[in-house]
Amino acid sequence: xxxxELLGSRRSVRNYxxxxxxxxxxxxxxxxxxLAPNAGNEQPxxxxxxxxxxxxxxxxxxxxxxxxxxxxxNPDDYASRYKTILEKEGYxxxxxxxxxxxxxGPARLRNIYADCTLAAAYFMLAAASRGLGTCWVxxxxxxxxxxxxxxxxxxxxxxxxxxxxxxxxxxxxxVPKRKPPEILKIID
Amino acid sequence: xxxxELLGSRRSVRNYxxxxxxxxxxxxxxxxxxLAPNAGNEQPxxxxxxxxxxxxxxxxxxxxxxxxxxxxxNPDDYASRYKTILEKEGYxxxxxxxxxxxxxGPARLRNIYADCTLAAAYFMLAAASRGLGTCWVxxxxxxxxxxxxxxxxxxxxxxxxxxxxxxxxxxxxxVPKRKPPEILKIID
Numbered sequence: 001x002x003x004x005e006l007l008g009s010r011r012s013v014r015n016y017x018x019x020x021x022x023x024x025x026x027x028x029x030x031x032x033x034x035l036a037p038n039a040g041n042e043q044p045x046x047x048x049x050x051x052x053x054x055x056x057x058x059x060x061x062x063x064x065x066x067x068x069x070x071x072x073x074n075p076d077d078y079a080s081r082y083k084t085i086l087e088k089e090g091y092x093x094x095x096x097x098x099x100x101x102x103x104x105g106p107a108r109l110r111n112i113y114a115d116c117t118l119a120a121a122y123f124m125l126a127a128a129s130r131g132l133g134t135c136w137v138x139x140x141x142x143x144x145x146x147x148x149x150x151x152x153x154x155x156x157x158x159x160x161x162x163x164x165x166x167x168x169x170x171x172x173x174x175v176p177k178r179k180p181p182e183i184l185k186i187i188d
Numbered sequence: 189x190x191x192x193e194l195l196g197s198r199r200s201v202r203n204y205x206x207x208x209x210x211x212x213x214x215x216x217x218x219x220x221x222x223l224a225p226n227a228g229n230e231q232p233x234x235x236x237x238x239x240x241x242x243x244x245x246x247x248x249x250x251x252x253x254x255x256x257x258x259x260x261x262n263p264d265d266y267a268s269r270y271k272t273i274l275e276k277e278g279y280x281x282x283x284x285x286x287x288x289x290x291x292x293g294p295a296r297l298r299n300i301y302a303d304c305t306l307a308a309a310y311f312m313l314a315a316a317s318r319g320l321g322t323c324w325v326x327x328x329x330x331x332x333x334x335x336x337x338x339x340x341x342x343x344x345x346x347x348x349x350x351x352x353x354x355x356x357x358x359x360x361x362x363v364p365k366r367k368p369p370e371i372l373k374i375i376d
Binding site: 007036041046048113121152 | 196237243308340342343372373
């Protein structure tokens with residue numbers, strides 16, 4: 001697949017087939033993610049792989065609960081736009097994906113958000129190059145329950161930065177409209 | 189170029205030929221950057237293109253000065269490791285690149301850092317797919333001088349997130365060693 005084709009096929013996928021994704025493929029994609037640029041070549045990213053939809057549902061419920069509490073405390077919160085859907089008991093933030101890959105890292109590192117986000121970009125492209133679909137689900141990382149964090153293997157000093165739903169798409173959605181890019185100034 | 193080849197050729201480049209990069213190519217790459225995933229499809233990224241090495245040198249000097257002040261105030265600062273090199277008057281954080289592309293966006297947006305970082309990942313891959321080299325130069329974004337911000341066209345409400353040096357590489361550096369990825373847990 002050329003880069004052009006890849007750019008067209010990497011879409012945020014919200015409807016998945018139920019076929020599992022082999023650990024071999026997931027490991028390959030994680031390996032490719034670690035080729036992303038990162039501050040000082042520290043490669044501080046860590047990964048957790050969840051192939052269990054019951055566990056994913058519990059993460060979804062925990063995260064929804066915490067985001068709704070955040071919205072209640074601050075109606076101006078960015079997530080307020082998702083309030084109605086978050087309140088639906090049946091709504092699963094990971095849709096029906098068979099797999100969830102979380103990218104996380106030590107919160108004390110100054111560049112950890114950028115580094116894990118770069119790895120996430122690579123991971124989503126690596127998935128698209130294999131016909132797999134992904135969706136970065138920001139609504140799925142508000143986990144506060146300490147027991148759940150322990151169960152998932154999240155170290156105490158780490159922030160979950162990119163929870164990425166993964167699976168074979170039922171179809172590749174069309175490219176949503178993009179605005180012309182805002183180039184503020186060209187200095188020659 | 190396949191995705192595999194692209195992964196191997198996207199390296200952080202620190203030595204550039206002096207040939208300019210055409211605005212047509214830069215615009216193409218910026219267009220491709222806007223295909224990156226982003227929160228709520230808001231596409232909040234903005235771009236500034238600088239093809240002037242004198243202006244880039246002034247940005248480098250301003251940023252070095254501010255980072256050195258930050259280090260003086262807090263020796264534990266992440267950038268302390270770069271103190272010796274930052275103190276060298278002749279050191280240019282953008283190396284000898286002929287071009288600098290800055291990705292920036294409104295600081296008030298909750299996900300602006302992630303969104304601009306995703307666009308930056310796409311931009312760096314788009315450059316590699318055209319034989320161009322890039323380097324995300326975090327040491328080049330500490331601009332505080334209001335006159336300079338105005339000259340560059342940085343809106344008051346925006347943070348510069350990714351300053352990316354751009355140009356044709358004198359050579360593609362080899363892939364630096366990567367650690368085996370830390371997969372903390374696989375839950376089946």
